[in-house]
Amino acid sequence: xxxxxxxxxxxxxxxxLEFIPAKGIVGVGSGSTVVKFTQAIAAQGIKIEGAVSSSNxxxxxxxxxxxxxxxxxxxxxxxxYIDGADEVNDDFEMIKGGGACLTxxxxxxxxxxTFVCIVDKSxxxxxxxKFPLPVEVIPMAREQVARRLRELGGNPVLREGCITDNGxxxxxxxxxxxxxxxxxxxxxxxxxxxxxxGLFAHRGADVVLYATDDGVQQxxxx
Numbered sequence: 001x002x003x004x005x006x007x008x009x010x011x012x013x014x015x016x017l018e019f020i021p022a023k024g025i026v027g028v029g030s031g032s033t034v035v036k037f038t039q040a041i042a043a044q045g046i047k048i049e050g051a052v053s054s055s056n057x058x059x060x061x062x063x064x065x066x067x068x069x070x071x072x073x074x075x076x077x078x079x080x081y082i083d084g085a086d087e088v089n090d091d092f093e094m095i096k097g098g099g100a101c102l103t104x105x106x107x108x109x110x111x112x113x114t115f116v117c118i119v120d121k122s123x124x125x126x127x128x129x130k131f132p133l134p135v136e137v138i139p140m141a142r143e144q145v146a147r148r149l150r151e152l153g154g155n156p157v158l159r160e161g162c163i164t165d166n167g168x169x170x171x172x173x174x175x176x177x178x179x180x181x182x183x184x185x186x187x188x189x190x191x192x193x194x195x196x197x198g199l200f201a202h203r204g205a206d207v208v209l210y211a212t213d214d215g216v217q218q219x220x221x222x
Contacts, residue, residue: 001213002213003211003213005120005122008120008121008211008212008213009032009033009036009120009211010036010040011211011215011216012033012036012118012119012120012209012210012211012216013033013034013036013037013039013040013118014040014216015118015209015211015216015218016037016040016082016116016118016209017037017040017041017044017046019080019082019114019116019207020041020046020048020080020082021049021079021080023049024049024078024079024080025049025050025051025052025070025075025078025079026048026050026051026052026078026079026080026081026082027051027052027053027054027078027080027081027082027083027108027109027111027112028051028052028053028054028058028062028081028082028083029054029058029081029082029083029084029101029105029108030054030055030057030058030083030084030099030101030105031083031084031098031099031101032084033084033118033119033120034058034082034083034084034118035061037082037118038058038061038062038065041065041067042065048067048068049068050067050068050069050070050075051067051068051069051070052069052070052071052072052075052078052108052111053069053104053108054083054101054104054105054108055099055101055104055165056165058101072107072108072111076111077111077112077113078111078112078113079112079113079114080112080113080114080115080116081108081109081111081112081114081115081116082116082118083096083105083108083109083115083116083117083118084096084117084118084119084123085117085119085123085200085205086098086123086131086198087123087125087128087129087130087131088117088119088123088124088125088205088208088210089124089125089126089127089128089181090126091181091204092117092204092205092206092208092219092221093128093181093182093199093200093201093204094117094128094199094200094201094204094205095128095129095131095133095134095178095198095199095200096134096198096200097133097134097135097136097170097198098131098134100134100136100159100162100164100165100170101164101165102134102136102196102197102198103136103164103166103168103195103196104165104166105200106196106200106203109200109203110203114206114207115203115204115205115206115207116205116206116207116208116209117205117207117208117209118209118210119208119209119210119211120210120211121210121211121212123210124210127177127178127179128176128178128181128199129175129176129177129178132157132172132173132174133154133172133173133176133178133197133198133199134159134170134171134172134173134197134198135149135156135170135171135172135173135188135194135196135197135198136164136166136168136169136170136194136195136196136197136198137168137169137170137171137193137194137195138168138169138193138195139168139169140193141192141193141194142158142169142171142193144192144193145171145191145192145193145194146158146171148191149171149173149188149191152176152184152187152188153175153176154173154174154175154176155173155174155175156171156172156173156174157171157172157173157174158170158171158172159171159172166195168195178199181199181201182201182202184197184199184201185197185199185201185202204221205221206220206221207219207220207221
């Protein structure tokens with residue numbers, strides 16, 4: 001019997017508990033699958049020495065279950081970062097930022113020794129780009145960044161009513177077929193006014209856990 005997306009998220013969140021270090025810091029991302037992960041921590045009574053958080057919402061959730069949230073400046077490098085993705089390809093490259101937390105997620109991913117990506121099977125793709133690519137921008141640069149993104153072949157659309165935890169805006173870039181994610185990540189990050197792009201190619205996942213109707217599967221980067 002096919003499982004619902006909610007059930008798949010619960011399955012992969014439960015599997016991710018195995019990656020929490022017995023001692024040390026865990027990084028916690030954002031999004032609906034990460035909410036399931038946090039709920040599983042509470043349900044299993046798992047003790048965590050401390051956490052670093054990718055968003056204000058995640059911080060509130062962690063503190064509500066008694067987890068001490070630390071300043072990332074005080075704990076680099078740390079052991080494991082656990083987060084979801086909007087898309088992930090066979091090279092462990094991802095699109096992230098559907099929840100508008102991409103900059104803080106990228107910072108935490110860059111600090112972690114191991115990045116564990118937790119998704120359901122629908123997020124696995126051969127080529128990135130069907131999910132609109134989020135780009136966090138400084139508001140005064142929005143239109144200039146949009147012009148540059150159009151030159152790169154995308155159709156940027158302002159995410160209405162969205163202000164990030166950093167006080168910035170999000171352009172969602174439609175119409176891209178991303179065959180060289182590292183190169184595109186560099187090009188977009190080089191546009192003045194871009195805070196960061198939601199391509200996680202240079203620092204992709206080390207482990208991908210993905211939930212299927214038959215259970216949770218694991219892929220490890222060679």
